[in-house]
Amino acid sequence: MTDHDNHDHDHEGSDLSPMELRVRALETVLTAKGYIDPAALDLLIDTYKNKIGPRNGARVVARAWSDPEFRRWLLRDATAAIASLGFGGRQGEHMIAVENTAEVHNLVVCTLCSCYPWSILGLPPTWYKSAPYRSRAVKDPRGVLKDFGVDLPESTGIRVWDSTAEVRYLVIPRRPSGSELLEEAALANLVTRDSMIGTGLPQTPSGAS
Amino acid sequence: MTYQSRADLGGSPDSRAVLPEAEGELFHAPWEPRVLALTLAMGATGLWNIDMSRSARETLENYSELSYYEIWLAGLQKLLLRSGATSADEISSGRMSRPAIDAHVLSLQAVAGVLAAGAPVSRVPGRPARFTVGQAVRTRAVAPPHHTRLPGYARGKQGTIERVHGAHVFADSNAQGQGEQPQWLYTVVFDAADLWSPPPPGGAPTRVSIDAWESYLAPA
Numbered sequence: 001m002t003d004h005d006n007h008d009h010d011h012e013g014s015d016l017s018p019m020e021l022r023v024r025a026l027e028t029v030l031t032a033k034g035y036i037d038p039a040a041l042d043l044l045i046d047t048y049k050n051k052i053g054p055r056n057g058a059r060v061v062a063r064a065w066s067d068p069e070f071r072r073w074l075l076r077d078a079t080a081a082i083a084s085l086g087f088g089g090r091q092g093e094h095m096i097a098v099e100n101t102a103e104v105h106n107l108v109v110c111t112l113c114s115c116y117p118w119s120i121l122g123l124p125p126t127w128y129k130s131a132p133y134r135s136r137a138v139k140d141p142r143g144v145l146k147d148f149g150v151d152l153p154e155s156t157g158i159r160v161w162d163s164t165a166e167v168r169y170l171v172i173p174r175r176p177s178g179s180e181l182l183e184e185a186a187l188a189n190l191v192t193r194d195s196m197i198g199t200g201l202p203q204t205p206s207g208a209s
Numbered sequence: 210m211t212y213q214s215r216a217d218l219g220g221s222p223d224s225r226a227v228l229p230e231a232e233g234e235l236f237h238a239p240w241e242p243r244v245l246a247l248t249l250a251m252g253a254t255g256l257w258n259i260d261m262s263r264s265a266r267e268t269l270e271n272y273s274e275l276s277y278y279e280i281w282l283a284g285l286q287k288l289l290l291r292s293g294a295t296s297a298d299e300i301s302s303g304r305m306s307r308p309a310i311d312a313h314v315l316s317l318q319a320v321a322g323v324l325a326a327g328a329p330v331s332r333v334p335g336r337p338a339r340f341t342v343g344q345a346v347r348t349r350a351v352a353p354p355h356h357t358r359l360p361g362y363a364r365g366k367q368g369t370i371e372r373v374h375g376a377h378v379f380a381d382s383n384a385q386g387q388g389e390q391p392q393w394l395y396t397v398v399f400d401a402a403d404l405w406s407p408p409p410p411g412g413a414p415t416r417v418s419i420d421a422w423e424s425y426l427a428p429a
Contacts (some may be wrong), residue, residue: 008301010233011232011356012285017240018240019238019240019282020238020239021239022240022245022282023240023243023247023282023304024240024243024303025300025301025303026282026286026300026303027243028303029246029295029299029300029303029304029305030247030289030295032304032305033249033294033295033305033309034309034312034314035254035294035298035309035312035314035318036247036248036250036251036315037314037315037317038220038314038381039245039317040250040316040317040319040320041243041247041250042246043317043320043321044245044249044250045242045243045244045245045246046322046366047320047321047324048235048242048244048245049235052324053232054232055230057220065422088325088327088329089324089325089326090323090324090326090327090328091327092327093327093328093329093330094329094331094374095332096372103413109219111217111218111334111362112214112216112217112218112219112263112267112358113263113266113267114277115215118296119327122235123245124231124237125230125232125235126228126234126237126277127227127228127229127230127235127387129223129277130226130227130228130277131218131223131225131273132223132224132226132227133218133227134218134229134276135218135219135220135221135222135223136223137219138220138360138362138401138404138408138417139219139220139362139404139405139409140409141409141415142409142410142415143410144227147227147228147229148227148229149227153412154411154412154413155412155413156412156413157413157414157416158294158409158410158412158413158415158416159398159415159416159417159418160415160416160417161363161402161418162219162360162363162417162418162419162420163360163420164360164419164420164421165358165374165377165380165394165420165421165422166330166373166377166378167394167396167420183404185385192232193232194229198217198424199227199229203404203409206219208312
């Protein structure tokens with residue numbers, strides 16, 4: 001959040017943006033009519049800012065990298081395997097995990113709206129919801145990957161998953177070389193959000209912080 | 210009556226670069242998280258379902274001019290009006306001028322449970338699946354005059370059944386308030402060369418899949 005940098009005001013009326021005023025008016029009337037509990041709104045925001053995010057997914061991937069049996073379970077029944085780590089629920093009810101290999105790189109998009117596995121990746125980034133990504137991912141995935149600095153070998157095929165129903169997809173990136181001796185927690189630090197969407201690759205151990 | 214989705218963007222001409230974003234960067238204005246939370250909380254009232262929400266958003270006339278959370282706000286306002294939950298005057302003034310209608314309120318105490326439970330859409334199938342893994346299928350060529358989840362770029366195309374997901378709530382009927390009418394759902398995979406002319410540039414072939422309800426498909 002950078003909103004405090006450029007909103008150095010006293011929160012009184014006229015210096016709020018038109019959008020801010022519009023949203024406040026709506027929240028006020030919905031509260032007055034008894035449709036919402038503002039405290040529940042605060043908790044929803046806190047949950048997706050601080051509790052449910054891509055570190056959940058990174059733990060799933062790190063477990064798959066270090067535990068062959070879990071990996072097989074994840075590929076066979078992702079919803080159950082992910083639930084065993086405590087992640088599930090809203091926008092993660094029907095999960096499929098797809099694995100990158102030397103032959104195939106997976107990329108996830110929702111061309112029709114912004115479907116995304118919230119339970120393990122949190123809220124989608126702005127670019128995932130943007131027109132350029134949704135337009136180009138299914139037609140020129142290699143070009144999209146280049147925007148992210150990812151240049152795959154010509155011999156690697158690309159598989160694009162357009163999430164057009166309520167099934168949600170998690171990409172299991174390839175375990176980076178040099179990570180053989182790392183424990184699960186250190187492995188999770190290598191797993192970036194973008195690598196679980198397919199627009200990025202995991203960090204390499206030397207480049208990890 | 211025609212129905213036009215302005216959200217069906219796959220393959221539409223757009224040469225703009227995709228702009229990567231840091232992992233923690235979720236919101237870009239203070240009102241955006243409020244719109245997110247208002248949408249989730251009002252979604253829990255039971256006054257509409259998620260497919261109605263998607264339909265309300267994708268039919269906004271100025272969809273392409275709006276930012277993501279502006280789309281959510283406009284969609285929410287549309288649903289509030291349509292359901293009779295609020296009047297236009299209440300939305301613009303922020304003052305209640307009509308009695309509330311019956312709605313389930315998402316309480317603070319219920320939030321964690323509601324998020325953890327989610328809303329699974331799998332249902333007991335009423336009949337066997339029509340298609341099997343490996344079968345060639347052709348997608349419906351014509352867009353229906355209502356919300357649907359078959360993207361334009363995948364209409365009238367030949368693909369292959371790759372996965373059978375079970376019976377899921379049918380988005381098309383659910384969006385129209387006609388009930389869940391569950392149908393078998395499949396992952397259908399296409400060679401990109403069958404979707405696009407010319408095919409995507411560079412390297413080994415690209416394949417693209419969608420998840421398609423049974424009535425979108427016919428044997429090829």
